[in-house]
Amino acid sequence: MKITISLIKADVGSVAGHTIVPDEIKKLAEECLTRAMESGEIIDFRVFNAGDDLELLMTHKKGVDNPKIHELAWNVFSKCAERAKEMQLYGAGQDLLKDAFSGNIRGLGPGIAEMEFTKRKSEPFLVFMMDKTEPGAFNLPIFRIFADPFNTAGLVIDPSMHSGFVFEIWDILKHKRVLMRSPEELYSILALIGSKSRFVIKRVYPKTGKLPADEPVAVVSTEKLYQVAGEYVGKDDPVAIIRAQSGLPAVGEILEAFSFPHLVSGWMRGSHNGPIMPVPFRYSKCTRFDGPPRCVCAGFQLSDGKLIGPVDMFDDPAFDYARQKANEIAEYMRRHGPFEPHRLSAEEMEYTTLPKVLESLRDRFEDI
Numbered sequence: 001m002k003i004t005i006s007l008i009k010a011d012v013g014s015v016a017g018h019t020i021v022p023d024e025i026k027k028l029a030e031e032c033l034t035r036a037m038e039s040g041e042i043i044d045f046r047v048f049n050a051g052d053d054l055e056l057l058m059t060h061k062k063g064v065d066n067p068k069i070h071e072l073a074w075n076v077f078s079k080c081a082e083r084a085k086e087m088q089l090y091g092a093g094q095d096l097l098k099d100a101f102s103g104n105i106r107g108l109g110p111g112i113a114e115m116e117f118t119k120r121k122s123e124p125f126l127v128f129m130m131d132k133t134e135p136g137a138f139n140l141p142i143f144r145i146f147a148d149p150f151n152t153a154g155l156v157i158d159p160s161m162h163s164g165f166v167f168e169i170w171d172i173l174k175h176k177r178v179l180m181r182s183p184e185e186l187y188s189i190l191a192l193i194g195s196k197s198r199f200v201i202k203r204v205y206p207k208t209g210k211l212p213a214d215e216p217v218a219v220v221s222t223e224k225l226y227q228v229a230g231e232y233v234g235k236d237d238p239v240a241i242i243r244a245q246s247g248l249p250a251v252g253e254i255l256e257a258f259s260f261p262h263l264v265s266g267w268m269r270g271s272h273n274g275p276i277m278p279v280p281f282r283y284s285k286c287t288r289f290d291g292p293p294r295c296v297c298a299g300f301q302l303s304d305g306k307l308i309g310p311v312d313m314f315d316d317p318a319f320d321y322a323r324q325k326a327n328e329i330a331e332y333m334r335r336h337g338p339f340e341p342h343r344l345s346a347e348e349m350e351y352t353t354l355p356k357v358l359e360s361l362r363d364r365f366e367d368i
C-alpha cells in the first residue's frame with residue numbers, strides 16, 4: 001500500500017509578536033481537518049505549532065502535489081488567517097502571499113514537505129519543525145544522519161545501509177537540482193551543502209534495493225518566501241519528514257544529529273547567525289532576541305495510514321547538554337551585537353530590510 005505524508009506549514013498570525021500560534025487558531029485548524037477526515041479526503045492528521053508557524057501533518061493516498069490536498073491546506077490556512085485578523089493577532093495572514101489558490105500551494109507562501117512511499121510492515125517516522133531559521137538549517141543534520149559514520153553507526157555495521165544513500169540537492173537561487181551519491185561523492189556533496197543559504201538537501205533516497213530506489217526516505221521544505229514576495233517577509237522556517245529503522249537510520253541515530261546545536265541563519269529579523277536549539281513542544285516559542293532558533297520533533301508510527309503518536313522526541317534530559325551548549329553559544333554570539341558573523345554576511349543581508357537603510361546613505365559617498 002502506498003501512503004502519502006504531507007506536512008504543510010504557514011505563519012498565519014501569532015501572539016505576542018512572532019512568538020506562538022494561539023490554541024484558538026490550532027483548534028480551528030483541527031476542526032477543518034476533522035471534517036476533511038470524516039469526508040474521507042485525508043486518512044488522519046495532527047496540528048502543531050513550531051513557534052509562530054501553524055503546521056498541518058496529514059496522511060492520505062493521493063500522492064504528492066495533489067491539488068485536493070493542497071487546496072485543503074490552503075483553505076485551512078485562509079480560515080485561520082481570517083480568524084487571526086479578527087483577533088488582531090500579529091502578522092495575521094503573513095505567509096499567505098497570494099490571494100487565490102491555483103491548483104498547487106507551492107509558490108503561494110506556505111512551506112511543504114511531502115513524500116509518497118510503499119508502507120513497510122511497521123513504519124516509524126519523525127517530523128521536524130524549525131522556527132526562526134531557513135531550509136539550509138537541515139543540511140548539516142541530514143548529512144550527518146545519512147552520510148556520517150561518526151553519527152550513524154548503521155552506515156558502518158548494518159549491511160542494508162552500508163552502501164549509503166543518494167542526496168537530491170537543490171540550488172535554490174538558480175532553480176536547478178543534482179543527484180549525488182554518498183559515500184562516493186562525499187566531498188563534492190559537502191562542497192555544495194556547506195553553502196547552506198544556496199544549496200539545500202531536498203530529498204534522500206535509499207540505494208541498496210531493500211527499499212524502492214525512487215521513494216524518498218527524507219524530505220525537506222525548501223520554499224523561499226523572498227522569491228515569492230520579492231521582498232523580505234520573514235524567514236522560511238523549514239520542516240522535514242524522515243523515515244526510520246529497518247535499513248534506514250534508527251530513530252536515535254536521526255536524533256543524534258541534533259545533539260550538536262550548529263549555527264544557522266535566522267533569529268532576530270532573519271538576519272543573524274545563532275545556534276539551533278532542540279526543544280520539547282512546551283518550549284517551542286522563541287523569546288530571547290526572537291530566538292534562539294529552535295527545532296521540535298514529533299515521532300510517529302503509521303498504522304494503516306492512521307497516525308500513532310506524537311511522541312515529543314526532544315523531551316529528554318539527554319538533550320539538556322545540547323540546550324545548555326546552545327545557550328552558551330547564543331550568549332557568545334549576542335555579544336557581537338550588529339557585527340558579523342553574528343549578523344549575516346552582506347550577501348545574505350540582501351534578502352532582509354538592511355538594503356533599504358543602506359540606500360539612504362548611497363549619495364553621501366565620495367570617490368577616494
Ligand code: F6R
Binds near residue numbers: 267
Ligand atoms: C524572525 C522574525 C522576527 C521579526 C522581528 C521584527 O523570523 O519573524 O524576528 O523579524 O520580530 O518583526 P516586525 O518587522 O514584524 O516588527
Ligand code: MG
Binds near residue numbers: 011
Ligand atoms: Mg511570524
Ligand code: MG
Binds near residue numbers: 050052132
Ligand atoms: Mg516562524
